[in-house]
Amino acid sequence: MVVTRFAPSPTGYLHIGGLRTALLSYLWARRNGGKFLLRIEDTDKSRNSEEAALAIVEAFKWVGLEHDDAIVYQSARDGVYAKYILQLLDEGKAYKCYMSKDELTELRETQMANKERTRYDGRYRDFDGTPPEGIDPVIRIKAPKTGEIVIDDGIKGRVSFQAEDILDDFIIARGDGSPTYNFVVAIDDALMGVTEVIRGDDHLSNTPKQMVVYRALGFDLPKFYHVPMIHNADGKKLSKRDGATDVMAYKEMGYLPEALLNFLVRLGWSNGDQEIFSLDEMLTLFDPSSINKSASIYNIDKLDWLNAHYIKNSTNTALATLLHESYGVNVHGHDQKEILLDALKERAKNMKELAELIPGIIEAPTEYDEKAVKKAFKDDAIAVLEAFVTKLESAELLHLPTDYHHQMEALVSEMEIGFGKIGMPLRVALLGSMGGPGMDSVMAIIGKDETIARIKKAVETLS
Ligand code: GLU
Secondary structure, three states: OOEEEEOOOOOOOOEHHHHHHHHHHHHHHHHOOOEEEEEEOOOOOOOOHHHHHHHHHHHHHHHOOOOEEEEEEHHHOHHHHHHHHHHHHHOOOEEEEOOOHHHHHHHHHHHHHOOOOOOOOOOOOOOOOOOOOOOOOEEEEOOOOOOEEEEEEOOOEEEEEEHHHHOOOOEEEOOOOOEOHHHHHHHHHHHOOOOEEEEEHHHHHHHHHHHHHHHHHOOOOOEEEEEOOEEOOOOOEOOHHHOOOEHHHHHHOOOOHHHHHHHHHHOOEOOOOOOOOOHHHHHHHOOHHHEOOOOEEOOHHHHHHHHHHHHHOOOHHHHHHHHHHHHOOOOOOOOOHHHHHHHHHOOOOOHHHHHHHOHHHHOOOOOOOHHHHHHHOOOOHHHHHHHHHHHHHHOOOOOOHHHHHHHHHHHHHHHOOOHHHHHHHHHHHHHOOOOOOOHHHHHHHHHHHHHHHHHHHHHHHHO
């Protein structure tokens, strides 16, 4: 069975780059009928892990990902790690190192002066004398001193390190007994039965160390997939300056979860030149071995484009529900809800914009934009509007945008004027400014009586 996991360190929110690796891990597990697990890497106990887990689960819920089994908290597993530390000590695969801080500093300075890589020199590896007093020893693992360490990476292919370039007998438990990062990650992944580790390639240099732990404990290695980072347009690692990093901020900005997931899956993975992927489609197509080898570029315009696509293709009922729940804009009971949302979903880049456009249409303007008035109310604009009122008053069965369109057409032909002569003043009269959807839709949305009332008010105020 394929078992993947997402293993964030608690930061208090789900990072956008984290959601990408979580999504890839989720897709691969689900596609294979496997499991997708969540582990909070909270060995630094000063951070609130409960809160971090809640934030992640909340963001998962928003985008529609679900993890299997109970959340694993590293902070609750000291006993597990202690057991393996003892086992390695018993087996002679790890040892106590009594080096003092001063000795370590001295070693480092000598190595730097000799232009050597700074590393532990193994002086307690085979120590069987009397330990110095007053030192809480750290525990170090016996790592290979020479030879090749090869990662058969699912994305990068064969990645090879020379042990002498990258390893030393690294610490697996500190002087106070607390276990270290690479040690616990390897143990947890093994005990959780993780078969494929899909994570950012900023962790690639940790992998040889984790492999040392796997081997020392006799665990089977998982398959590793190190996913290239997300970069900004300048080729640097994505930071807060380039865009929001908290996933929930994207919700607040009015992005649909479908758009965000589609955006993220395309950051580094492709299927021909296809751009639009529903979650179901991702589930049938995604394969981590076709993730790109090079970094992907974060491009917010692409996300906006996808978001507009998903808004346009959402049902009006879904949009109305979202507008109500997230923005307090209730159009459920509006008798022209369909026309309203049809008109607006063509124009809105995000849900926030959509929500903000609605009151501007269904509520009568309280003022008129000065510039727009100047532009639109030239010549005989007032007379044209008055004639239009007369026309509407005698018209029956005005319901659809096309019904209103016909009325406008009839007027411009009778008065032998261009469309702009009615269009512009009408827009200012109905909406107060030059923006917004087509006039025929606006009139259909607010209805005949309200249309007439708004025109009359404008005529009165602006003539
Ligand atoms: N906790 C690590 C992080 O948040 C991830 C570790 C891993 O995926 O192996 O970067």
